[in-house]
Amino acid sequence: MVKTILSIKEELMKKVWILFVFISLCLVFWGLSISFAQSLDTFKGEKGSVKISGGTAHIPVMKEAARIIMTANPDIQITIAGGGSGVGIKQVGEGLVDIGNTGRKPTDDEIKRYNLKLFLWAIDGVALIVNPKNKVRSLSKNQVIDIFSGRIDNWKALGGEDRKINLYTRDEASGTREVFWEKALAKGAIAEKANVVVSNGAMKSAISQDPYAIGYVSVGHIDKTVEVITFEGVTPAIDTVKSGQYSIARGLFSNTKGEPTPLTKKFLDFLYTAEGQKIIAKNGFIPVK
Amino acid sequence: MKLPKEAIVERAFQLSTIVSGSITFLIFSFMFYMALPLIREGKIFQILTSTWSPLDDVYGILPMIITTFAISFLSVLIAFPISIGCSSFINEIGPKQLNRYLKKIVQVMTGIPTVIYGFVGIFLLVPIVREFSGKGSGMSVITAALMLSVLISPTMILFFNDSFERVPASYLNAAEGLGASRVQKLIYVIFPNAKKGIIIGLILAFGRALGDTLIALMIAGNSTQIPGSLFDSARTLTAHIALVIAADYESLEFKSIFASGMVLYLFTAGIVIVVRHFAFGEKNTR
Numbered sequence: 001m002v003k004t005i006l007s008i009k010e011e012l013m014k015k016v017w018i019l020f021v022f023i024s025l026c027l028v029f030w031g032l033s034i035s036f037a038q039s040l041d042t043f044k045g046e047k048g049s050v051k052i053s054g055g056t057a058h059i060p061v062m063k064e065a066a067r068i069i070m071t072a073n074p075d076i077q078i079t080i081a082g083g084g085s086g087v088g089i090k091q092v093g094e095g096l097v098d099i100g101n102t103g104r105k106p107t108d109d110e111i112k113r114y115n116l117k118l119f120l121w122a123i124d125g126v127a128l129i130v131n132p133k134n135k136v137r138s139l140s141k142n143q144v145i146d147i148f149s150g151r152i153d154n155w156k157a158l159g160g161e162d163r164k165i166n167l168y169t170r171d172e173a174s175g176t177r178e179v180f181w182e183k184a185l186a187k188g189a190i191a192e193k194a195n196v197v198v199s200n201g202a203m204k205s206a207i208s209q210d211p212y213a214i215g216y217v218s219v220g221h222i223d224k225t226v227e228v229i230t231f232e233g234v235t236p237a238i239d240t241v242k243s244g245q246y247s248i249a250r251g252l253f254s255n256t257k258g259e260p261t262p263l264t265k266k267f268l269d270f271l272y273t274a275e276g277q278k279i280i281a282k283n284g285f286i287p288v289k
Numbered sequence: 290m291k292l293p294k295e296a297i298v299e300r301a302f303q304l305s306t307i308v309s310g311s312i313t314f315l316i317f318s319f320m321f322y323m324a325l326p327l328i329r330e331g332k333i334f335q336i337l338t339s340t341w342s343p344l345d346d347v348y349g350i351l352p353m354i355i356t357t358f359a360i361s362f363l364s365v366l367i368a369f370p371i372s373i374g375c376s377s378f379i380n381e382i383g384p385k386q387l388n389r390y391l392k393k394i395v396q397v398m399t400g401i402p403t404v405i406y407g408f409v410g411i412f413l414l415v416p417i418v419r420e421f422s423g424k425g426s427g428m429s430v431i432t433a434a435l436m437l438s439v440l441i442s443p444t445m446i447l448f449f450n451d452s453f454e455r456v457p458a459s460y461l462n463a464a465e466g467l468g469a470s471r472v473q474k475l476i477y478v479i480f481p482n483a484k485k486g487i488i489i490g491l492i493l494a495f496g497r498a499l500g501d502t503l504i505a506l507m508i509a510g511n512s513t514q515i516p517g518s519l520f521d522s523a524r525t526l527t528a529h530i531a532l533v534i535a536a537d538y539e540s541l542e543f544k545s546i547f548a549s550g551m552v553l554y555l556f557t558a559g560i561v562i563v564v565r566h567f568a569f570g571e572k573n574t575r
Contacts, residue, residue, distance in 0.1 A: 086535035172532060189344055
């Protein structure tokens with residue numbers, strides 16, 4: 001008898017707990033929905049899809065924005081693909097996607113040929129990264145030029161282990177590569193032996209796997225699996241990119257062919273709202289108003 | 290007397306044969322047409338014989354051609370003995386009970402998408418090769434060749450199996466009656482009789498190795514140098530096409546992918562024709 005009463009009591013407690021957790025979750029979601037309500041109001045009653053492709057640096061921000069918008073309005077479908085800046089311009093120019101992202105400003109020729117409309121929404125740094133096992137943490141511009149051209153090919157010369165340096169670079173269509181090549185390498189040569197990876201994400205995972213590697217990624221992709229290199233005495237971070245001290249920086253653009261469709265316009269506008277800017281900043285970029 | 294229904298079906302089959310056959314030629318003529326400006330300007334020779342150096346405005350694909358051949362030959366070289374051994378075991382040497390399961394496993398392996406092999410390669414094979422060789426990133430010619438050999442062996446094994454099974458049982462019984470051991474049966478009866486199947490299996494496997502893109506793209510390193518050793522990073526023609534396809538349409542680097550495509554096409558076709566001729570020629574003289 002006593003036992004059954006106890007077990008009933010236990011069960012009741014369990015139920016109370018579940019109810020409590022449920023209510024608190026509801027409160028959290030309610031709070032979230034209030035904080036996003038204003039920026040998300042414009043999506044009410046909208047239907048349709050937005051297709052995005054191109055620059056891989058943009059992906060974390062695009063994904064988060066898409067998730068929030070699609071949660072608020074399940075009638076909207078937003079798809080995000082990578083491919084690199086070159087793919088972004090090509091696909092938006094041919095009308096395959098609504099938004100083509102580029103990690104560089106499209107050239108005048110590209111803008112004219114495809115009638116592109118540019119939306120600059122963030123400034124991004126491109127950081128040199130190495131494996132955490134590597135002890136080298138600081139390089140000068142000349143050293144970087146020598147490393148990537150192959151003139152310095154051993155970590156020993158830079159204060160590291162006596163192992164060959166494994167270079168990693170990006171493919172022909174990468175905006176990140178273009179900015180890095182222009183601003184860090186002063187348009188110098190990249191050695192033929194450099195490994196080529198196809199996205200910022202692939203670069204990060206390659207470097208995190210290879211103790212003797214050096215490569216470069218968008219600052220938004222940096223996490224604990226890789227270690228950032230101080231370039232010319234400046235550590236790439238939000239404040240140093242913002243102040244212009246850190247020189248390897250570029251704009252993140254979203255481009256549309258002509259005027260964007262209403263829904264696409266709303267998506268792009270969302271990036272400029274307080275919520276959008278919060279997402280951009282959270283991912284390590286500097287939002288542009 | 291043919292029924293009208295039959296005639297319709299015959300026509301339908303004929304049509305589908307013509308369509309699938311002509312697509313092969315259409316693709317080639319398309320590539321030829323796209324590469325025409327290169328051929329006319331005489332740039333095709335330069336592209337085929339020089340290295341990739343964008344700074345000098347030279348977009349040669351020689352390193353990629355060499356790498357493609359090196360990786361696919363190597364992978365067939367590695368996979369062939371394994372496949373022959375595996376088929377021999379399944380058909381002749383191993384216990385019947387186990388063989389049934391082995392066969393199933395091989396069948397499942399043929400269906401695994403190449404991206405999974407590439408993924409496994411990055412996390413398992415690349416670090417092993419890096420530490421073993423003591424230099425380089427571990428993304429190299431040999432890494433891709435090893436992974437590709439895993440990809441193509443199931444195809445080979447299945448083909449070899451089929452051709453081994455087609456050897457008439459009476460031959461085997463005769464050999465057994467003469468006191469042949471299992472290994473002797475394999476060497477003197479099965480292999481010679483299954484020769485054609487073995488050769489066709491080899492062609493198919495080689496074609497798969499030559500045409501596979503993802504494994505090389507993910508674990509061969511994609512550098513544009515001519516590989517000097519097995520442990521050097523290198524780029525295949527297929528990976529090159531995948532990497533450059535996003536470049537500007539008008540640029541010379543983009544046009545180089547048509548040269549790459551033509552080389553791949555001609556080489557695959559050449560291998561198939563030569564080896565088939567060799568295999569069928571053998572049959573006709575018998």
